[in-house]
Amino acid sequence: MTSRKAGLGRGLEALIPIHGETTSSRPPGQTSANGSSMFRLINPDGTVRDRLPVTLEEMKSLYADMVEARVYDDKSMAMQRQGRLATYAPFRGQEAAQIGAAAALRPGDWVSGTYRDAALNWKAGYPWKLLILGRTGDERGGQVPEGVNVMPPSITVGGHMIHAVGLAWAERLKGTDRIALTSFGDGATSEGDFHEAMNFAAVYETPTVFLCQNNGWAISYPVEEQTRSETIADKALAYGMPGVRVDGNDVIAVLVAVREAAERAREGEGPSLVEAVTYRLGPHTTADDPGRYRKDDEVAAWEELDPLVRVRRLLERSGAWTESWQQSLETEASNRIEEAVAWAESVPEPEPDDMFKRMFAEPTPNLVEQEREATGRG
């Protein structure tokens, strides 16, 4: 690769400090055997640990994306409470991990994520309106536009990671330089399919990026119990794959780490694992009561590390954040999302025959018959 933006990619070591305060940073592609280090560029107070590999405009734009994602998340929570959406899985607190990762991708790259990855999927091209339509309980929400290579959010935990191996493999066979990113949680790393996916990717050297959003909990089960490996990143070693642990609440650290992994993949150097350490500030889903299993002060401590606040502080320090800018971001995001909601809610009820029509390219005689019965046209 020759045309690489200055400051991004391999030259990373130059960009990051040698000594950190609470964590030390290390270049992606190197696994710590003890897992104690974590790659971070922006501190929680908004100070930076070194020159950032983005311009101020890019930084502002990433911030705007995170704000928009949060507006969507808040709106969805509210709508679910009003009975306008089916169960909703909020990503509050994980905006940096998702927006940062998606920002590292190129158009046409594949994304295979979960029920909690709306921000990631949106940034990768999945329109809000279709995400919302999906959350109202409508299969048509899964019909992303042509050219947007985002898989529908995986509801089952585990199965979707290996898809990113096949997707990436196909792109290599077709001779494109597209890659596939799969996003999953800390809990998902316990599923056998995580293992098979990591192993296949390593064995066939597919251009796949594994992004684990380690948000501390799998519903009520804490990550400390989920696994005895010191970090999720350490698991990469079992596959001879690079693994890196980043501060998942630092949008730039995530961007850099995922871009590094993506570049490796694009250049035929195979898959990598990126562990983004973050936290789910909200409930698992709207059906969950986190008070049953976790302490308020744990949540409060993580509220302090809010990924949006961190960037806002950084921008404040550079004089690039104002209250009115914030308000205009929120208003504009809100307008766009309201518009998407209005659109989704205006989509006519599914017809009873729809479900028969979308089973196969051509409905089987059996389905044609059942469709007639169902629609009373038989």
Next chain:
Amino acid sequence: MTSRKAGLGRGLEALIPIHGETTSSRPPGQTSANGSSMFRLINPDGTVRDRLPVTLEEMKSLYADMVEARVYDDKSMAMQRQGRLATYAPFRGQEAAQIGAAAALRPGDWVSGTYRDAALNWKAGYPWKLLILGRTGDERGGQVPEGVNVMPPSITVGGHMIHAVGLAWAERLKGTDRIALTSFGDGATSEGDFHEAMNFAAVYETPTVFLCQNNGWAISYPVEEQTRSETIADKALAYGMPGVRVDGNDVIAVLVAVREAAERAREGEGPSLVEAVTYRLGPHTTADDPGRYRKDDEVAAWEELDPLVRVRRLLERSGAWTESWQQSLETEASNRIEEAVAWAESVPEPEPDDMFKRMFAEPTPNLVEQEREATGRG
């Protein structure tokens, strides 16, 4: 633990040399991150690398077991060719790994192994006659005597490893100091169930020993393609579990490593992974033609490392091996196995109603009815 045989167990570091020739040795319980080292006590030429933690009598007895196992293996291959057994999976070349591992167990310990683990199972208490009966294609071969806690050989690859987690867990809950050992191949480490088993064992700290007989091949697929981790032992790191790599053709190294792992387990220190590096000298099964996928000289090189020859040489050096002793070992083993064969072949044909009777403690009405139909007694 106080009553430990002199020279066995934790004092291991004292017993093994610091510098090796082709491999360096390291105590079990430590994982090499680069996988280049392998624990070995007896060299292929029969010289030892340090004082062995067994008496000469024990050594001779382990040798006798290996000889008996080989006689069984040869006999089974011959019988299969005569159509007297169903497909047979020979373990030739893996006797040290299996006998060494079983020698590290105590009566009542659980064993959950594969179709290739006849020697392991036998040494753990599974009578030859039942193993043979099983291989004739008779479910009654799975009915091990009370007190022998050996599971039937697992035919599917993958599923049986996690059973050793549950078995060991139950023993801990019951307050015994029994452990469970599960044996599996290099290929099996790719199954999702390997991952789930390793993770569960680590999470619940069950007294489980994972023994991988890395014999280089999974049918026609070489271990170098099966995984990109440098060693199988390295995979333990992903679970925060000790992993050790031993020369699987060195019966004492295997014994020591597995005993170390077993002791750890018994003392409540949790599971370990032992990778025994060995080689399948024969075909995958009697239905396999290894000439299609591997070179004769690879096999020839491993013939040189025959685990029986190594011990014979050691015994020869100590003057403890004679041609006539060898012959008496073979004759006696052969007699015992012929007897077992005769017994197995004298077991009456299964009755048509047998299969209905062994589905549940009490046959369901449905099965009673079908049994009547099948036996014409309805």
Next chain:
Amino acid sequence: MAELNIAQAINSALDTALSSDDRVLILGEDVGRAGGVFRVTDGLRNRYGAERVVDTPVAESGIIGAAFGLAVAGMRPVAEIQFLGFSYPAYDQIVNHVARIRNRTNHRHTSPMVIRMPYGGGIGAAEHHSESTEAVYVHIPGLKVVVPSTPKDARGLLLAAIEDPDPVIFLEPIRLYRAVKEHVPDIYYTVDIGPLRVEREGSDITLVSWGAMMRETRQAAGILAEAGVSVEVLDLRTLSPLDRDGIVASVEKTGRAVIVHEAPLTAGLGAEIAATIQERALYSLKTPVRRVTGWDTVFPLKRSEHHYLPSVDRIVAAAESALED
């Protein structure tokens, strides 16, 4: 004797089993701290400790495989799979190991264990949360499959399942969890695995169903009865082994049958029931056995669920057409 709904009745059975048999332990995702995503195991971890009510990693094959090992070595595990639609990663463990160990070892090793799985649609859930694929377990020799539709049966069947020397899949109808309450004895009692329950006697037509679809079936029976039809309603309760005699006896009397299930039609359990009826009671049949089932489509999302789930109307219409013949 307390007024309990199905979720509470299951909780009470688990409580009873844990307190009366040391070998019983519960394991599954979120069964401990959270008390289960449906609160069915609520309070049990506090009462019996984290050693006996065990939260597990997110790994269904691991849960079932570990439970299997526990069972073989003498425990009585009750494993929970969060939704039936998440049981497929454990299908190999269930089919190739749990269901077979007795056969493989000629009774020497056994796997007395219970696998609880909430199932069924109607709650507007996400994908895979609404499955009703009981047939893929009923088809597997070596398993028993039960499903209660009342609180009393829920407690009694679950205690029977835990007592059973063989593995039992215990399906829990999600949309009935809190639908009805009834007096449930708090003494130890079991409901036999096997026999169906004649919920309503009648002589014109037999309605056969189980689990969650019992609600619609009951409603349909009510409507038919009001129209003067004498309806017999069978609640199968045990899906494997099937109470063929009970089904056939009813249809021999009525000569007409409608089977109701929410799984897809093709190769659903209704097929087995219809096949059995025609095998054993063909000459009593006045009209073909009807099946009112889910369609041969993926279970749809919230907005289309009502187009998928068999409705009271469809059941009534099928019965009416059977009665017209």
Next chain:
Amino acid sequence: MAELNIAQAINSALDTALSSDDRVLILGEDVGRAGGVFRVTDGLRNRYGAERVVDTPVAESGIIGAAFGLAVAGMRPVAEIQFLGFSYPAYDQIVNHVARIRNRTNHRHTSPMVIRMPYGGGIGAAEHHSESTEAVYVHIPGLKVVVPSTPKDARGLLLAAIEDPDPVIFLEPIRLYRAVKEHVPDIYYTVDIGPLRVEREGSDITLVSWGAMMRETRQAAGILAEAGVSVEVLDLRTLSPLDRDGIVASVEKTGRAVIVHEAPLTAGLGAEIAATIQERALYSLKTPVRRVTGWDTVFPLKRSEHHYLPSVDRIVAAAESALED
């Protein structure tokens, strides 16, 4: 046009597909170097290279999941599972992903892929190698399931499956792999997925079977014919979607039917066929539809196999009893 057995016909179809469509690739355990444990993929790796005939790690879920990704991104993977009994670790991938992506995305993403699985007993194999659990795939919406019983159908159905825009499970009857040879056109041709094949026309009774059991069914038909019975024999070929019209048309003519399959009776595919016949042709039925099937037991090991597999005698006896009624 060559004389080929079923194994060779499948090999020829794979060869044709690899040579005529760049998007086709084969993946599975031992399909490359070893040419498959039954030599069905023999020679293909040499001809098309290790990139298109891909040996995989021992991981069935991985194989199907990777093939699924390949298919979604535009390839036409043909995945092999070494034996149907080893497919259960991939059941989740097949049911929750392969079968559903078109529905989940309203046609935007699709998974045109073939899953080949040798299946069935009669070869004295080890545990799990003899399974015949087609019903657990037929019950799943979104899959097609086919199974040839002749070399000509094998080639044509496999080419049709590879062409198909939706996922197809292609079952291969192990004990027929080398049982018969016939002239198989080497031109590109397909056999439609869907329609059954009337293998023998008759008017007294219909025998319905597929795959490996066609051999015993044919023999039974021969014996019955010699005894003067006019037998119609249906080879289903496609198990999903089922050719209900074809089955019903035959039974409307004959009034009697025997279904033969080697899977366990309960909730086997025979149930669906019998249920359909009574639904649509009850008044043509002179006698109950019989099912001659494997028992509701685990498929036994070598020494008991002959007690398990439906025999020619059992089929003849069932037909005779149907004819007596």
